[in-house]
Amino acid sequence: MQTVAVVSIALLISVASSLPNFLTNNIEGYTLPNNETIYIINAPMLANSGSRNIVDTNVLLYAIVGARANEVIEKIMGFPRVLGAVDGCHIQIRAPQEKYHPMSYLNRKRDYSVILQAVCDHTLRFTDILSGWPGSVHDARVFKNSPLYEASCSENLFPGDTHIVGDAAYPLQSWVLTPYKDTGNLAECQKRYNFIHANTRQTIERAFGLLKGKWRRLRFLEMTKLEDVPSVITAACTLHNMCIENNENDLDMCSDTSIFADAPAVSEPLNQSGSVKRNALAQYFWSTNRY
Template identity: 45%
Template sequence: MGPGTRMTFVKTSGYQSKRSIFLCTELEIHIEKRNTNFRKCITVKKRVAITLWRLATNAEYRTISHLFAVGRSTCCKIANDTCKVITDHLMPKYICLPTGQRLIENIRDFRRINGFPQVGGAIDGTHIPIVAPRDNPADYYNRKGWYSMVCQAVVDANYCFTNVYVGWPGRVHDARIFSNSDIYRQGENGELFPQHTVNINGTEIPVFLLGDAAYPLKSWLMRPFSDFGNLTYEQKTFNYKHSSTRMVVEGSFGRLKGRWRCLLKRLDVATVRVPYVVCSCCTLHNFCEVHGDGINEQWLNGVVGGQDNVFLANLQNNQNNYAENIRGAVASYLV
């Protein structure tokens, strides 16, 4: 989905897209309204179409109102309500950390990129532009000079989101956001991935995430070696393959914003509703990827991924020998 297609329920050869119909079926029980004696309700298909058009274009409700012959306030309510339904009911189904056979396949897919073993996901973050809030606007004014809300995400090897954490103001330090996220808590408690270790060079290697140099080194999160100009060949190889493997998260953000262009412009919704919009876009992104709805490379023109928008500060690493041994064993394996 993207500019020109966007699942707007335009009929092709006399029938609607199977994916469009399937999405309506998924949402129908939660958004369907009943006719009254005085007026006909707006159909599920039109409700979903209005929401998708809003997310894909960030068009003003005045424009959407003309397109769908529905009042502006009604369009606004439909989009807000549908985003909440998508977040509450579809997000748990389409966005979750891999387990079982899906985890094994994900590790295999990451390894195919550049040989990196035991990767369960890649983590990064991005700022979502928003309109200056009425309450405490200074909290949302980020270092780049605009108002935003931070979205931290983990992705798999196929550009799908497996964890999304959004809601913190753009001014809040990203290290604080990370340390308060479920991903950090699960990682520290050993609950992030099932026990699926492999022995590499005599070291038991667990499943881990890949994060850039701003993240702490943990047994469950591998960051690159700090480059002070004296890295060994093994360490340089590790860093190169780490970076090329982790690029999938930036690609995921790019594909997300290419499809749902409301995340590229200022999101003109109440601050409290921003997380619902972002989570809905991430869920629908996964829906597209899972059901084979491809991405047009032209949609990515002018779209940026994660790190250009986000500045992550180093956390106190609290590195232990186990994490160092894991990184060292993987570095030797990759040579």
């Protein structure tokens, strides 16, 4: 019999406050050009169940790199040298007070929400999260303002030609592989690449489904203090990881409509190194008859 954890906001805040100071004290007030202030939190997640330590993103990504790890991930996810999948989902909130510029939090479905950007691995465990951006902001903008993007552009977070996968809302990079834009004239190898890419990327959608299925308060956060929202989301994500690490198999998948369809594709100049890598993978899938 499946069980579902329906917890109070107060309990999630309590969990957040009991986490290491890295989580609870890493909330940043971010001022946009229109002088609007938003509250975001970036938190690398638990590296392993043994130490229960919060680790630096750089350490975490290195921890799952290696020939054997990549073989396991490729077998499960179908994509060579992939370390995980990235996407964003919306956490619906009550209408913010005027001082928070509530119109900025109206998403495409005209609900008030904040965005949770996350990367997950093949076990559906979150390996990096960023939460708190207003619901009206495009996934690509959230991503390009994330510490993960900044660090990946300046540090060697993806050694051995490894990468993550994301939908068309994300910018193509050598370390973020996206699908080909389908305008009706894709080659067969490109179609096959897109098919395998989509199957691999489903892991992050399933992770969000498990998160909201287990912690159903995330379907609607009835909170008046917007500054507390990122901490609550982070607490739920951390508990989600602990459940997976403890092999809890009673997680209920959520079909919540706030897990949006893909955001509109990003329009920007094609990244050369990312394009070359994607083309090589498309040819590899075609030559090896991968599905």
